[in-house]
Amino acid sequence: YVSGGSSVSIPLIFEKLLPHGINHFRVGETLFLGTDVYNDTTLPDMHNDVFMVYAEIIELIEKPTVPMGEMGTNVEGHTFNFSNDESGRTSFRAILDLGLLDVESNHLKPTDESISFVGSSSDMIVIDIGQNERNYKTGDLIELTPDYMGILRIMNSRYIDKRLK
Structure with missing residues (x-):
């Protein structure tokens, strides 16, 4: 070859x-x-929507948009800055049963455009769902579209169930 x-x-x-x-x-x-x-x-006659990832909401709670107290770094070494304009506001945060051991969130895109990624750890991803206008609840599945690197990671993970339709 x-x-x-x-x-x-x-x-x-x-x-x-x-x-x-x-x-x-x-x-x-x-x-x-x-x-x-x-x-x-x-490419013509090809599709880019043939892989979907579904992550379960394992916790859902309304939280302040700006955390209180001292802030440190997260598991990836990132620190976050928050605007005082957001002080006093709340939004709903959900924890998904997917984490950095499976795939980095920058290789996923929620199909629900109101969802944004907040952070992640080895075994969970935190998303912000705003005022929860779609009435998500614990146990619901969030649909995510992976990019190519996301597909590589997920397909090689023995911890993620794969289903063909």
């Missing part, structure tokens, strides 16, 4: 611009998500 390309090579294959003799390609992102990496689009 002569390995000479990845997903970024797909448009070159279609345009017959690859050197002869290359016969091995690593094209996982294009195969799984239909991504035209070169042009940052989805």
Whole structure:
């Protein structure tokens, strides 16, 4: 085998611009998500919505948007700054049964656009659901769309159930 390309090579294959003799390609992102990496689009007749992640809400509580007391760093070493404009306000926070051991939250996108990620630890992700207008409750599943790196992590985790439909 002569390995000479990845997903970024797909448009070159279609345009017959690859050197002869290359016969091995690593094209996982294009195969799984239909991504035209070169042009940052989805290839015609391909779909980028074939993988979904469902995380269960294991705790849900209304909390102040600005924490009280001293702040330290989180498990990833990040510190957070809060605006005094948010002082006195509350929102609903939910803990999901998914964490950094499974996938980093920056590789997931909630399908509900009112949800934002607040933080994560090794075994949980915290989301903000605002005023909980969709009436989420403990036990509900939150639908998340993974990017390619998220798919790699989740598919390689023995702790995440996988289902084919």
